[in-house]
Amino acid sequence: MRTASPFHVYDTTLRDGAQQEGMNLSVTDKLAIAAQLDEFGVGFIEGGWPGAVPKDTDFFARAAKELTLHNAVLAAFGATRRAGTRAGDDPQVRALLDAETPVVTLVAKSDVRHVERALRTTREENLAMIRDTVAFLAGEGRRVVLDAEHFFDGYRHDPAYALAAARTAFEAGAEVVCLCDTNGGMIPTWVSQIVAEVLDAVGPTAVGRAGDDGRPVGPVLGMHAHNDSGCAVANTLAAVEAGATHVQGTVNGYGERTGNADLVAVTANLQLKLGMELVPEAGLREATRIAHAISEITNLSPFARQPYVGQSAFTHKAGLHASAIRVDPDLYQHMDPKDVGNDMRMLVSDMAGRASVELKGRELGFDLSDRKDVLARVTDRVKHDEARGYTYEAADASFELVLRDELGELPRYFETQSWRTIMETVPDGHTPADVYGPEAEAFAEATVKIMVGGERIVATGEGTGPVDALDRAVRQALTSVYPDLRRFELIDFKVRILDTDQGTDARTRVLVETADGERSWSTVGVGPNVIEAAWEAVTGAYVYGLIKAGVSPAGPSAG
Ligand SMILES: CC(=O)SCCNC(=O)CCNC(=O)[C@H](O)C(C)(C)COP(=O)(O)OP(=O)(O)OC[C@H]1O[C@@H](n2cnc3c(N)ncnc32)[C@H](O)[C@@H]1OP(=O)(O)O
């Protein structure tokens, strides 16, 4: 269902977003992102520059056959005709027609310095390039958006020429003139002043009005902001408050240099704070999932502190915050995270108080509201452990083990009596196979002595290092009793040396992430060396995994 909003939410993730360093999207990636953008509810999806970028030409061809859009229409992006040519003869303009999109967006010069120095043409010819190209495409039935490049810098330098570029586009039939802060150096007060002046100058029809079919009538002013001054979202809001009714941006703020305005933040601010109706409520409530799904496709790690959709956007660490949040989450949150599909999270660390532990416990499924004794003991233990180098905020599973221990609910699956490892070295350039024959794989050997179900098991393991050898030895000892261990896989291992000024006396922290094919969990260990720290983290991961698998401790050593 197409939204009947006269306001345009225009996404350029697939074009300007793809200009980000490190971003390399296949056509299939672009199609998958377009489907997510449509689900979010944007009105326009700019797919790329057909004719200039071969992948983008393919994108429009495949999109026509493979993409079913419910909220958005596609826009093909390109430039005005080259100087000294005819629009209809310019192969690049023809490629825009061939993309067969309802909307075409043209980048055009509106800063006279760019006209003279970058295009190396005359002021008049640049206006003719705008006029001819817009009129040609509008005459072919396309809705035309003109991206007025460097508009704000151009306006501050020579307002009359920047305005002439905008007027020329409207007169030739452009539906939107989008004012671009191409270099991203504007601040909100400059933007709102310039947008207001442009609206006055081009006339009241520049403010979009809804026609009978819900589509905007008359020219519309838009805003395209880059984030070089850190103000892209604020600049976009300033433009809207000054009368712009078309906003451009990208999901996750992707884009050239420091990126574009983050379109989720722009939309959430306008819709949730200013009460405008821009995207379907259902789309906004999926914003966090959609932003993360797009990160998966772009293969760029999500930014945890991203407003609205970041993992830390509604995460609380300070104990005093938690004590107020226990009464009412609104006391420390600007909105309900559910409105953008995010969640509140509590961190437990040395900055925690009993309220933090109670709320974290609730998050993990433990009601501790009438267990003041447990809250006090866990809080003290966490503070004491963190002073020794533990970090529970990155290791929820270890925190749950502490909590269960203090509640007397920690199953005793096994008891370690002792373990040892032996490290072997072979000369540089050799492998164990060179030294010990073709069967030899290991550099290290480990032996563990473990009590399980009343029996003492001695097991050995060989591995490429001491931690690997220990892990194999423990599995060797335990898997016949606890076959679930076979599904546990160590997927990440982080080592940090603490108190580096103490040299070899420094303590070591190991954070381990383990997965069982369905979920993953993090545990922490601290010790005088990496092997002892890893032992604690890895055995903690096994215990947590067995608890979550619903396994009961074997025999008489169960506790
Ligand atoms: C602000 C933005 O981000 S706009 C989007 C920018 N995106 C991209 O540049 C990505 C895709 N770009 C490309 O594939 C290439 O740069 C192309 C195909 C567009 C151009 O490449 P080439 O044909 O090799 O041209 P070249 O790089 O030598 O120069 C660009 C030409 O475009 C002209 N040009 C630049 N802007 C415009 C414009 N708005 N309207 C018309 N012509 C323009 C320049 O004057 C120059 O013309 P010239 O060849 O007569 O000197």
Ligand SMILES: CC(=O)C(=O)O
């Ligand atoms: C058009 C565009 O991407 C810009 O001016 O930044």
